[in-house]
Amino acid sequence: MSSLPLALYVHLPWCVRKCPYCDFNSHALDSTGETSSKAQLDAATEKQYVQALLADLDHELRAWPEVAERPLVSIFFGGGTPSLMSPAGYQAFFAGLGQRLALQDDCEITLEANPGTVEQSRFEGYRQAGINRLSMGVQSFATEQLQALGRIHSGEEAILAAEAARQAGFDNFNLDLMHGLPGQTPELALADLQQALALKPQHISWYQLTLEPNTEFFRRPPRLPDEEVLVDIQDAGAALLAEAGYANYEVSAYAQPGYQARHNLNYWQFGDYLGLGAGAHGKLTRQQADQPGGLLIERRWKTRQPQAYLSRLLEGRDFLAGSESVTQDQRPVEFMMNALRLREGVAAEIYNQRTGLPLTDLQPLLDKLRQQGLWTDQQDRLACSELGWRWLNKVLEEFL
Numbered sequence: 473m474s475s476l477p478l479a480l481y482v483h484l485p486w487c488v489r490k491c492p493y494c495d496f497n498s499h500a501l502d503s504t505g506e507t508s509s510k511a512q513l514d515a516a517t518e519k520q521y522v523q524a525l526l527a528d529l530d531h532e533l534r535a536w537p538e539v540a541e542r543p544l545v546s547i548f549f550g551g552g553t554p555s556l557m558s559p560a561g562y563q564a565f566f567a568g569l570g571q572r573l574a575l576q577d578d579c580e581i582t583l584e585a586n587p588g589t590v591e592q593s594r595f596e597g598y599r600q601a602g603i604n605r606l607s608m609g610v611q612s613f614a615t616e617q618l619q620a621l622g623r624i625h626s627g628e629e630a631i632l633a634a635e636a637a638r639q640a641g642f643d644n645f646n647l648d649l650m651h652g653l654p655g656q657t658p659e660l661a662l663a664d665l666q667q668a669l670a671l672k673p674q675h676i677s678w679y680q681l682t683l684e685p686n687t688e689f690f691r692r693p694p695r696l697p698d699e700e701v702l703v704d705i706q707d708a709g710a711a712l713l714a715e716a717g718y719a720n721y722e723v724s725a726y727a728q729p730g731y732q733a734r735h736n737l738n739y740w741q742f743g744d745y746l747g748l749g750a751g752a753h754g755k756l757t758r759q760q761a762d763q764p765g766g767l768l769i770e771r772r773w774k775t776r777q778p779q780a781y782l783s784r785l786l787e788g789r790d791f792l793a794g795s796e797s798v799t800q801d802q803r804p805v806e807f808m809m810n811a812l813r814l815r816e817g818v819a820a821e822i823y824n825q826r827t828g829l830p831l832t833d834l835q836p837l838l839d840k841l842r843q844q845g846l847w848t849d850q851q852d853r854l855a856c857s858e859l860g861w862r863w864l865n866k867v868l869e870e871f872l
């Protein structure tokens with residue numbers, strides 16, 4: 473499957489403290505809840521974690537040796553809070569990675585940074601280590617909303633962090649912002665967006681707060697804006713972003729021309745990715761005659777608890793917690809749940825290439841959606857129409 477793009481996701485499972493809305497695999501570094509502007513992993517844990525990531529990669533390459541022939545199109549350090557790891561930690565990781573895998577010349581390498589854990593010298597170090605894109609978890613610039621979200625930074629610190637990133641040479645960065653926050657009005661949501669736009673990011677992820685199971689907010693829900701207010705926020709915010717030149721190319725993603733997030737595009741286009749680190753997930757594909765369409769598509773995930781993950785290094789064990797192949801029945805819906813998040817959808821030809829299944833199997837359903845005005849008229853694309861985009865969940869239900 474050398475023609476299928478391969479990306480790398482690396483998970484850093486620690487945060488300064490746990491945010492009440494967060495259902496990611498993140499664990500408080502400091503149980504006292506104390507924060508520091510220089511928060512970071514201790515040197516011994518960092519060194520061990522980098523060793524574990526590389527050992528994890530070695531296990532992956534033993535299970536999937538053909539992956540070593542495929543250069544990486546993108547790398548994403550997500551979390552948790554990857555900016556808790558020092559530039560030296562990333563340098564050590566890249567040195568080991570380079571001995572095992574090749575990177576495409578224009579490989580996009582993104583680091584998620586929490587504005588409460590970074591300063592300019594650290595940004596410069598990340599840049600020198602090879603990171604060429606930042607994604608900053610700002611969420612809001614308003615003090616009241618940040619406090620309600622349990623964030624460790626102020627709005628002012630977020631502004632300073634974005635400016636420091638630019639001064640350190642980052643000319644490609646994303647700001648993560650949430651809306652529909654406790655006590656938020658359309659005016660406050662727009663003020664957040666206007667502040668974000670003033671920082672001139674190339675990309676903005678603007679998504680609505682949802683209450684996820686296994687979070688503090690789910691157990692004790694805050695009072696969120698009414699449905700009508702949420703619709704007003706969504707409409708006004710989308711209009712503001714469009715006016716400022718940011719295209720809404722995915723449900724929650726807005727980009728200036730040429731700055732779509734390549735790593736995420738690979739997920740949405742059903743590409744492959746290695747997942748390294750505690751709780752990381754990966755998806756890999758290879759030709760195998762006894763599988764549907766002659767393709768084995770395997771999802772693989774790693775042990776979640778940071779200490780259990782590190783123990784596996786010391787015990788010389790594999791880091792895998794589980795794996796399963798994507799069945800013939802699951803493939804159409806998994807493909808569409810990703811591809812249809814994209815406003816322009818995907819080229820029709822990649823359906824067969826990436827699922828192993830003929831697109832003709834879906835033709836009756838696509839014809840029905842087209843008759844209902846929910847599907848594009850372009851025969852060479854798989855995409856919703858304007859109407860279908862507004863009723864995306866209804867369209868996806870049809871593939872279930």
Ligand code: SF4
Nearest residue numbers: 487490491494498552
């Ligand atoms: S900083 Fe991000 S990953 Fe960490 S707890 Fe908060 S939302 Fe979750």
